[in-house]
Amino acid sequence: MQSRTTTTVLLGVAQTLAWASSYYLPAILAGAIGKDVGASASTVFGAFSVALLISAAVGPVAGKLIDRRGGRPVLMASNVVFAAGLAALSQAQQPLHVFAAWAVMGLSMGSGLYEAAFATAVRLHGQQARRTITGITLFAGFASTVGWPLTAWLESSMGWREACLVWAGLHLVIGLPLNAMLPSAGRAARPSKDTAGEPGQQAILAPNRQHGVAVLLAFVFAAAWFISTAMAAHLPELLQGVGISLATAVGIAALVGPAQVAGRLIEFTFLSRVHPLLSARLATLAHPLGALCIGLFGSSGALAFAVLHGLGNGILTIAVGTLPLVLFGTQGYGQRQGFLMVPARIVQAGAPFLFGLALGRLGTAALWISGVLGVAACLALVGVAWDLRREGSRIRIPP
Structure with a gap:
């Protein structure tokens, strides 16, 4: 079974990338995107709000898949969808395209941010996942520290469209391999007969x-x-x-x-x-x-x-x-x-x-x-x- 430290590092770095390229993206690029597509920055933030609503609908479905199949395939798929959404955003020519791209991003946000990472950690390590969850948030706590300056530098040196494409590429060359290194569901920790009834494996409430x-x-x-x-x-x-x-x-x-x-x-x-x-x-x-x-x-x-x-x-x-x-x-x-x-x-x-x-x-x-x-x-x-x-x-x- 994979150690909790390895799980923490893999998920922590992948989560830093996921948050930096989604949740913290509009704060830097909303103005430039709106100017290019003929919309206000508030309209771009409106598209981001749509992504949050879609992520709310996707979350329970992604969680159920993680319960059944483990987090590895779900998180790997989220990297691909993140890349697709960012690539689509880079090609937006009008406000409708921005909303469509963020709708795609909403699918990946619902299946690739904290809730999915936490569920993956629990699927792998059971009740011992508390410190892993804490460690993941320690890594991802620097998402804005890394993401905002990097996005601003990319936008100023290449343009906002290229910045989106760089983030899309990072999901494929960094995020996807990191999540692929997680154990498959078949190798994930499962409660044994001796521990299945212990607190933490079963609900403590009727x-x-x-x-x-x-x-x-x-x-x-x-x-x-x-x-x-x-x-x-x-x-x-x-x-x-x-x-x-x-x-x-x-x-x-x-x-x-x-x-x-x-x-x-x-x-x-x-x-x-x-x-x-x-x-x-x-x-x-x-x-x-x-x-x-x-x-x-x-x-x-x-x-x-x-x-x-x-x-x-x-x-x-x-x-x-x-x-x-x-x-x-x-x-x-x-x-x-x-x-x-x-x-x-x-x-x-x-x-x-x-x-x-x-x-x-x-x-x-x-x-x-x-x-x-x-x-x-x-x-x-x-x-x-x-x-x-x-x-x-x-x-x-x-x-």
């Missing part, structure tokens, strides 16, 4: 209680993704609203990325031995605490806000993969993960627009919306813990 917990988790993930996407789109503008200059606001916003990586390192080291429900609850409170800093101290609290938001967001990215593993076990993990993330992908598609409206009308008071969502997510996780204690789970649940 079937009649799983639905309610799944609904709570889906809400938590949707709230987290709304906050994360809204801040990614509007953080510099938000910080300017408390009296910070644009240059300073951009500098402070740039700290979110390193803070996310720091949060994942904290999860990988100090929090790896605690129940993920505890680390997730702490993480959901990080953004509201940061918002409170701005509310109390104004511009002086901006740095604390950015760092706290990044720390919490980094840990929650891991919780998306580890909480379903601990609560529902390994059986059917991929498909369940896909369904749990459907609401998150939907709200992610609308978050920049909706929070932008709130910011335009309320100013920095819009942080009340994201802050209340964070607190609500924490309360939902408290409800999950209470439900598990009432169930009499065999796994110790933190208070």
